[in-house]
Amino acid sequence: MTKIDIISGFLGAGKTTLIKNLLSNALKGQQVVLIENEFGEIGIDGGFLKEAGIEIREMNSGCICCSLVGDFGTALTEVIEKYHPDRIIIEPSGVGKLSDVIHAVEGLEMDSEVALNSATTIVDVTKCKMYLRNFGEFFRNQVEAAGTIILSRTDTKKATEEKVETAVKLIRELNPDATIITTPVGELDGEKLLDTIEGVKIDLSHVEEEDHCCDHDHHDHEHHHEHCEHDHSEDGCGCHDHHHHHHDADEVFTSWGRETIKKYDKDELQTILNRLCEEDCFGTVLRAKGMVEGKDGTWIYFDMVPGETDVRDGDPEYTGRICVIGAELAEDKLQEAFGLD
Numbered sequence: 078m079t080k081i082d083i084i085s086g087f088l089g090a091g092k093t094t095l096i097k098n099l100l101s102n103a104l105k106g107q108q109v110v111l112i113e114n115e116f117g118e119i120g121i122d123g124g125f126l127k128e129a130g131i132e133i134r135e136m137n138s139g140c141i142c143c144s145l146v147g148d149f150g151t152a153l154t155e156v157i158e159k160y161h162p163d164r165i166i167i168e169p170s171g172v173g174k175l176s177d178v179i180h181a182v183e184g185l186e187m188d189s190e191v192a193l194n195s196a197t198t199i200v201d202v203t204k205c206k207m208y209l210r211n212f213g214e215f216f217r218n219q220v221e222a223a224g225t226i227i228l229s230r231t232d233t234k235k236a237t238e239e240k241v242e243t244a245v246k247l248i249r250e251l252n253p254d255a256t257i258i259t260t261p262v263g264e265l266d267g268e269k270l271l272d273t274i275e276g277v278k279i280d281l282s283h284v285e286e287e288d289h290c291c292d293h294d295h296h297d298h299e300h301h302h303e304h305c306e307h308d309h310s311e312d313g314c315g316c317h318d319h320h321h322h323h324h325d326a327d328e329v330f331t332s333w334g335r336e337t338i339k340k341y342d343k344d345e346l347q348t349i350l351n352r353l354c355e356e357d358c359f360g361t362v363l364r365a366k367g368m369v370e371g372k373d374g375t376w377i378y379f380d381m382v383p384g385e386t387d388v389r390d391g392d393p394e395y396t397g398r399i400c401v402i403g404a405e406l407a408e409d410k411l412q413e414a415f416g417l418d
């Protein structure tokens with residue numbers, strides 16, 4: 078019997094970080110297949126995990142919830158038949174709806190030797206309130222459908238006691254029964270972490286069904302996306318408020334990605350990422366990530382979520398890749414900022 082574990086969470090919440098942690102600790106020695114669904118044309122995360130000898134099946138064809146019946150079901154069945162793994166970890170895209178993924182897995186349980194083992198959502202404790210307000214339609218479903226919720230960034234200074242308490246309260250309102258992990262994951266023993274995630278019942282009774290995005294006609298929506306002044310303050314602008322329903326992820330979010338051989342230095346990349354955090358001219362940038370060759374021949378990896386950047390050394394990749402995800406992105410400005418034609 079193959080166990081299926083779903084690790085969801087909004088853009089940049091910390092899904093890949095948690096999966097790496099599980100693979101190198103609690104799941105070490107198990108045969109694991111990871112199915113990733115990245116939002117954005119340029120797949121970035123795959124390379125990180127291939128090093129760990131993990132088989133990866135990437136699906137970059139947009140939102141997982143829109144391809145569940147076709148691609149996703151086929152991918153799962155193929156993986157099961159080919160590898161008979163101990164586990165399959167599914168990492169839906171940051172803007173995927175968790176309940177849709179759960180439904181899809183449950184649909185396969187009858188015919189295949191698989192069992193849904195856990196459904197976990199990672200919530201960035203420092204942005205919970207803002208994302209709930211601005212992107213509630215997507216964020217809420219991930220919280221409502223989860224068996225376990227892990228708060229990320231509880232190890233940072235920004236995660237004050239007050240902020241953690243507020244996040245827990247907001248999460249409790251949406252999902253009264255979930256186990257909420259408030260201890261920084263890095264402090265937890267791997268086995269303890271896995272035990273906590275695995276032992277939880279998955280209950281979709283409090284998930285708002287109108288959030289199910291595959292039932293509707295993709296071309297017959299009313300669009301209410303009035304753009305607004307983005308002040309990038311912590312509480313955001315409130316323009317994508319949670320009363321809007323029935324949107325596909327690709328109606329609200331866009332991505333811009335490039336493969337490039339252009340060389341950068343770390344300071345230059347840091348400056349670009351700071352600009353993405355601070356300036357309004359790019360649209361609402363929610364995530365940037367990638368890897369590029371450095372001017373000195375080393376490789377530079379980077380991550381950006383609002384208010385947070387990380388530029389670091391990494392192993393050479395087959396080519397440089399940049400991916401930016403957000404709402405109403407100004408592609409020409411992004412291209413210009415990264416110095417690309």
Ligand SMILES: Nc1nc2c(ncn2[C@@H]2O[C@H](COP(=O)(O)OP(=O)(O)OP(=O)(O)O)[C@@H](O)[C@H]2O)c(=O)[nH]1
Binds near residue numbers: 088093229
């Ligand atoms: N301090 C701190 N940083 C974190 C934590 N979790 C994730 N990060 C950082 O946040 C950034 C994004 O983390 P990822 O694990 O790539 O997030 P993700 O959810 O896979 O992101 P997507 O690619 O958008 O799906 C990285 O720079 C991580 O190092 C955490 O608990 N604490």
